[in-house]
Amino acid sequence: MRIAVLGNGIVGNTIGTKLCELGHDVMMGSRSATNEKALKWKSTAGARADVGDFGAAAAFAEIVFNCTAGTGSMEALSMAGEQALDGKILVDVSNPLDFSKGFPPYLTVCNTDSLGEQIQRTFPSVKVVKTLNTVNTFIMVNPSLIAGEHDMFLCGNDEKAKAQVEEILRGWFGWTQVLDLGDITNARAMEMILPIWVRLYGKLGTPNFNIHVVK
């Protein structure tokens, strides 16, 4: 499958590399097609890895992963352009965290709205599926790094898109427990997990943890 990974940070690197390993053709999208971090990733990720600007990556892809920093996601997706994204699944793993005032970060949007919803409203023809934002990127693509049962949440407006993303989570990444919360408005609840996540990160001294819903 042809997949775009928007963003050249640790999340884009990790997901991009994993998708290449799984045999997919991956284009990492950046502001510039000659972004040094993206080119460095391409040099290590094998023959299936390529780079381009946001628009080229989105146009190339059948499925798009938004791995940009949440505070830059709207701009990155605008640069990708509605036409290149039209009708495609956008797996939104980002969080609208503002680290400019130090740790712990704040959410730039929450409670009555979310980044996932903002993206869906701005690009109504895109099938936004929010998921993976509640764990560290190494856990995203390798949930077995955590011993025992733990859960991944997912939400979005398009049932077929959610089913396909759930299959990616289970079949490609190895998630065994995926909870579909409903439509994209549930992204606010998923993004509002981050305030406790960042504090647990500080307390536990490792980003390699997740939550398990226990009945």
Add this chain to the structure above:
Amino acid sequence: MRIAVLGNGIVGNTIGTKLCELGHDVMMGSRSATNEKALKWKSTAGARADVGDFGAAAAFAEIVFNCTAGTGSMEALSMAGEQALDGKILVDVSNPLDFSKGFPPYLTVCNTDSLGEQIQRTFPSVKVVKTLNTVNTFIMVNPSLIAGEHDMFLCGNDEKAKAQVEEILRGWFGWTQVLDLGDITNARAMEMILPIWVRLYGKLGTPNFNIHVVK
């Protein structure tokens, strides 16, 4: 011990009854000393149960539980009065949830502030300890209702007060896993768990669940 339970709803009822069963003298505080719901609770909770207005309950108590609805907590505590609360531990189990626009509810304060912090700022001499707000009231006083491991969070500015509340959680209510997140600013993270909690409640069809942090 003499304990005040502010609030005569299901949370105040459940915690009040549990504390009476444990052999403590409990005064349920309401707007009025003749509140019908409070008097009904008194008639069923045994000889150690009494009722009063918010001020009488707070003045009577060595420890105060804030079990009022979050949207009414500041008013209730103001009615109790700073003098009656002075120097005491206030166990704040409330959540600032606004149900007026339907389900799921919104938080009336979050992200850069919290109800726990508002209470601490307004009553600086009170030792506010935020805890128990992330589970249903039946789980609060009986965590063994949930099979397997699951976690309770706690935060506050006063270390001795937190130690005493942790002993209440463990020794009186039976919690085995208590995570101290730090000072009262962490109340925002604990209260921001509620958006996912209310959605999981809707999805799971039961309020008897909790989260477990898994490494």
